[in-house]
Amino acid sequence: MISRLDGMPDGVIGFEASGTISAEDYRDAVLPALTEAASGGEVRFLLVVGDFDGMTGGAVWEDLKVGVxxxxxxxxxxxxxxxxxxxxxxxxxxxxxxxxxxxxxSARRAEATAWVAG
Incomplete structure (x- = not known):
């Protein structure tokens, strides 16, 4: 599951991933935010991963497409x-x-947020 993080600095999109990541997670959460950020010129992306059980095949494909x-x-x-x-x-x-x-x-999450926003 991927959920969008609130309270990110201007110009930063942030997500938290846990459990098993699916193609729907990308389509419903990541892609709309990414498209919006890219239309503004550049993407600054924060990803927080706690527990991780893997990705479905569709999620792997969506991940590759997102980058390209x-x-x-x-x-x-x-x-x-x-x-x-x-x-x-x-x-x-x-x-x-x-x-x-x-x-x-994880203990340096605030530093990661500052770096990605910089």
Whole structure:
């Protein structure tokens, strides 16, 4: 499940993901916010992941499309998680992600929000 976070700084869209992520999560929550942000020129994206049980096949496809459809709009992506393998994968493959990417532990969520907004 993905839910939109309220109270983000201007220009930042934020989401919290938990459990199993589905294609509907992307279509209903992420895509409308992303399209709106991209129309403003650049996307600054905060993702907070607590517990994670995986993604459906449709969600993986939607995730790939999200990155490509707005390729030139991505400015910064902050991943906030204590899930070690996510941190390692982001460090290894973050260079393939459009825009600048950083990971932060949950205890540094406020710092992640400030960085992605900067």
């Amino acid at each position: 459809e707005h390729l030139r709009s991505w400015k910064r992506i902050a991943l906030v998680t204590d899930i070690e393998w996510m941190t390692h994968l982001t460090a290894m493959f973050g260079w393939m992600t459009p825009g600048e990417t950083r990971t932060f532990p």
